[in-house]
Structure formats: C-alpha cells, structure tokens
Amino acid sequence: MSTINHVQNIIDGKIPDMRKEETTKKLGDDSLGKDAFLQLLVTQLKYQDPLNPSQDTEFIAQLASFSQLEALQNLTQSNSNAQAFNLVGKHVVLKFETDSGNAMFTVGKVDYVTVEGKDTYLSVNGNDYNIEDLYQVVDSSFLPEEIVEPEETEDNQDDQDNDETEEV
Structure with missing residues (x-):
C-alpha cells in the first residue's frame, strides 16, 4: 500500500520522504542542479508503475530540456559578466x-x-x-x-x- 502512495506522489509531482527543509537545502537558490535532476530521475524510475512504465523518449526529452536550461543559465552568467566588465x-x-x-x-x-x-x-x-x-x-x-x-x-x-x- 505504501508503494502505491509513493507512485501517486510521483504522479502528483511530489518526491516521497523529503521534507521541505531538505528540498530547500539541496536546491539552494531555487535552481535545479544536475545532482537534483538525476536524483529525481532515479526516484522516478524507482517508483514507476510496472504496468505502465515510462518510455525512454520521455527521459531523453527531460534530459535534453535540462541540458538546454543549463546552457541558457551559463549563457546568462557569461552575459552578466560581460556587462559587469563593461x-x-x-x-x-x-x-x-x-x-x-x-x-x-x-x-x-x-x-x-x-x-x-x-x-x-x-x-x-x-x-x-x-x-x-x-x-x-x-x-x-x-x-x-x-x-x-x-x-x-x-x-x-x-x-x-x-x-x-x-x-x-
């Protein structure tokens, strides 16, 4: 029964057994880092419904989106530095x-x-x-x-x- 609740929490977008303080501590300034993304991905795989597994394309799309976000953050930081140097x-x-x-x-x-x-x-x-x-x-x-x-x-x-x- 507990596993079903964990699966439902994942479907609802919640990570089981994580209190708000722990999430804030790990995420810091409200940004999702690589480690947090991988932890979320592993948790998602761990608690997925065996009768309705996620498709590989979903994970690849998530990883591609994350890579784009990271590249955009790096570009923003570089732009901010260039403005400061000016x-x-x-x-x-x-x-x-x-x-x-x-x-x-x-x-x-x-x-x-x-x-x-x-x-x-x-x-x-x-x-x-x-x-x-x-x-x-x-x-x-x-x-x-x-x-x-x-x-x-x-x-x-x-x-x-x-x-x-x-x-x-």
Missing part, C-alpha cells in the same frame, strides 16, 4: 546595507571587476561591492566635479611634486 572606468552609484541595516549610497568610478564563482564584485573607491548593489550608472557630466576629479590636497600635491622630480 562598467570598468564608468561612474556608478551603489546602494548597500550597513551592518546596522541602514541603506547607504556610494559614488565612484569602477576600477576593476572580480568574478568569484557566480558572484561578481565591482571595485569602487578601493572597496569591493557585489554587483547586486549597483543602483545607477552615471555619466560623469552629471556628477559634481569633486567626485569626477578629486580636489588636490597638500598630500596629493607633494606626491605629484615627488613624481615630477623623479621624472626629471
């Missing part, structure tokens, strides 16, 4: 939360982009920010001159004087 040298406004939960903004020029796994970081004003913090890309003509060209301080002037004397 931000180098541009002025951006970033909105992020502080440790206390307050929203803060920072403005600056993107120095470089770092990709770590699926996360992309923008280096602005010497700090790395997740690309998800990107609020606006701004043309420098819309920014105050202090932001575009920082004011010269005595320290900056001394550094420039030293550079000039070293060049001579």
Whole structure:
C-alpha cells in the first residue's frame, strides 16, 4: 500500500520522504542542479508503475530540456559578466546595507571587476561591492566635479611634486 502512495506522489509531482527543509537545502537558490535532476530521475524510475512504465523518449526529452536550461543559465552568467566588465572606468552609484541595516549610497568610478564563482564584485573607491548593489550608472557630466576629479590636497600635491622630480 505504501508503494502505491509513493507512485501517486510521483504522479502528483511530489518526491516521497523529503521534507521541505531538505528540498530547500539541496536546491539552494531555487535552481535545479544536475545532482537534483538525476536524483529525481532515479526516484522516478524507482517508483514507476510496472504496468505502465515510462518510455525512454520521455527521459531523453527531460534530459535534453535540462541540458538546454543549463546552457541558457551559463549563457546568462557569461552575459552578466560581460556587462559587469563593461562598467570598468564608468561612474556608478551603489546602494548597500550597513551592518546596522541602514541603506547607504556610494559614488565612484569602477576600477576593476572580480568574478568569484557566480558572484561578481565591482571595485569602487578601493572597496569591493557585489554587483547586486549597483543602483545607477552615471555619466560623469552629471556628477559634481569633486567626485569626477578629486580636489588636490597638500598630500596629493607633494606626491605629484615627488613624481615630477623623479621624472626629471
């Protein structure tokens, strides 16, 4: 009788003996990975009705669909990275939360982009920010001159004087 319930659960789209927390833990960010797909496929084969077995073409179609989805996800990630790399040298406004939960903004020029796994970081004003913090890309003509060209301080002037004397 238990086997019939498991078969009915598979037909209804449910995986038996899996609590919601376990499913969330395995799937993570609501995406179906290769391991989860193969686990689902094995479970489907394990609990299929022997009088009405699934056809091979159904499994091949599912695998082809999964391969297309994976290729599309990879293409999307590559496109996102290319867009991030195009931000180098541009002025951006970033909105992020502080440790206390307050929203803060920072403005600056993107120095470089770092990709770590699926996360992309923008280096602005010497700090790395997740690309998800990107609020606006701004043309420098819309920014105050202090932001575009920082004011010269005595320290900056001394550094420039030293550079000039070293060049001579």
